[in-house]
Amino acid sequence: MITFLDDPYNKPKKLLVQVKSGNVKNGDIRDFVGTIEREQAALGVFITLEEPTREMRKEAASSGFYHSPNWNKDYPKLQILTIAQLLSGAIVQMPPTARTHKKAQKESLLQGIQQFLV
Known part of the structure; x- marks a missing residue:
């Protein structure tokens, strides 16, 4: 499970990961x-290690989309990725997890000492 923040209330959301090696079928999806x-x-x-079948892709697509309130973008609710795709650089489609923070105001050494003495 991977958690990420994607709403105005900073409530954690879950992304579940399942890994299967061989003999995967539509029922697994x-x-x-x-x-x-x-x-x-x-x-x-x-x-999965194996390429997904057409039925597996159809089942995954039927699960719909997750709408990101922070990014106003839709992501496939269920994604199927092969090991080969991951090794070739494929990534999970999900809202960005990096946070941007307000930059601190610069202060000179003299200002810091003056505030300390006051």
Whole structure:
């Protein structure tokens, strides 16, 4: 499970990850969709060694999208990635997790000493 912040209240959202090696089938995707719903996860990523079948992709697509309130963008609710794709640089489609912070105001050494003495 990966958590990320993506709403005005900073409530953590869940991204579930499931990894399967061989003999994956459409039922595995259907079961994972059920797990995502039961765990109230925003997103799910199914990682497999084998190329997904057309039926598996169709099942994943039928799970819909997650809408990011912070970024006003839709992300596939369930993504299927192969090990080969990940090794080739594929990434999980999800809201950015980097936070931007307000830059601190610069202060000279003299100003710091003056504030300390006051």
